[in-house]
Amino acid sequence: MDDTKFAIVVEQKLFGYYRVFAVKHCMCEDGKRRYARVTSEPDTFFSLPASVTVRGKSVSGFISLLQDGDYQFTAYTYGKNAHLLKGV
Numbered sequence: 769m770d771d772t773k774f775a776i777v778v779e780q781k782l783f784g785y786y787r788v789f790a791v792k793h794c795m796c797e798d799g800k801r802r803y804a805r806v807t808s809e810p811d812t813f814f815s816l817p818a819s820v821t822v823r824g825k826s827v828s829g830f831i832s833l834l835q836d837g838d839y840q841f842t843a844y845t846y847g848k849n850a851h852l853l854k855g856v
Contacts, residue, residue: 778801
């Protein structure tokens with residue numbers, strides 16, 4: 769298991785601007801770090817729509833930046849597989 773303490777942003781320069789495609793080692797609500805894929809363009813300045821894979825199923829949610837500089841994935845509560853991160 770990888771003991772990375774902070775997330776790693778995967779980005780690419782596209783038409784002169786950097787775009788985030790994914791965040792490696794993104795902290796999830798259950799305390800585990802996972803690979804979070806950005807799924808679409810952000811609709812706010814504070815979060816990125818994304819998804820993670822938990823037990824072979826995709827969980828939709830968003831990535832936000834914490835005050836300590838780390839990234840956190842939060843599942844949408846109305847999502848089909850959101851219960852997989854809650855430990856239910």
